[in-house]
Amino acid sequence: MLAPVLVAYSTRTGSTREVAEAVAKDLRLARLQVDLAPMRAVKTLDQYSAIILGTPIYVGELPKEIHQFISRFRIPLTRRLSWVFVLGPVLGNPDEFGLAAVQAGTELARSPWFRPVEVKILGGRFDAQLLPFPFNLVRLLVPSQFKGVPSTDFRDWDDIHAWATTVSWRIKPIASQPVEPQFAPEEILIGESAFLTSHENP
Template identity: 30%
Template sequence: MNETVLVAYGSTNGSTAEIAERVGEVLSKEGLTVDVRSAARVADVTPYGAVVLGGGLYAGRWQRDARRFARRHRKALAERPVWLFSSGPLDPSASERDIPPAPGVRRVVNRTDARGHITFGGRLEGEVKGRVARMIVNSGKGGDFRDFEQIAAWAATVAHDLRGPDV
């Protein structure tokens, strides 16, 4: 595949953005041309041959920018290969088992005919936006539960799918 892959993300406190950056790094190392951008800053997906879209989970819903991106580009996404990821569990569960997509994300999977979805652990620590997020951090229930080896392995499978078996 010679076209650019868009890795778009919806992130409030930066954790999902960092996951998207890691996905982009792996895709680049695998020989793909990649553009990593905030979902809110993508006006058009037609220049991209494939899309990876990720969103942080907040109370079981994808972050607003990821939801809006999926809705705004619904038709164009259905015309190209798409992979989705979520980030959010503030425990090690995402590294221990497959977590199915939240109901709203499942609808995006179906509407875009996504080739795959995965849920990664999230990060919530330090100075965070949002009253509920601050309450979680202040109660000691925050932390960083992202597994960057798992993220890299998943991104490598996306790259393999895009390049095809003969590369």
């Protein structure tokens, strides 16, 4: 019996949830058992073999849900392998992926104990109609790069599927081990977390 994997996400307009659903589906195709949930709905990490967190970037910041999640589950997160995927670039500008990696890295560095195996930067989706308050107002009132931008969708589904499949290969041997204790924190801290953009292959 394989221990389940958790795919938890935060979203404002649904695009990160859709990527989380695709990742969960790919992990299931790889015969892993997967729970998919909004970060806020997660009560415990006890049963999980590995954790995948999906989040967007807004105005250079990660949503407070992911910061709260990382703080709430500080101890179990140091004992499990985790991955993060971050949706950001929506303007088709080649510098955006690098900027998003810096933004995500700076934000995640607020919780130095959290050392994901990899932080994957993915293209995002921009749909002005779906923007909730206050982002709809920010977009209208603050002169920004989003002013006048039409709807865009830079999610590269081939890249997302390839990434999810690669992650499933890493998780499979872990999922067949007893869940806790799995990894001493120092084992997790061996290497630097890898930051990959969707232009790079793992």
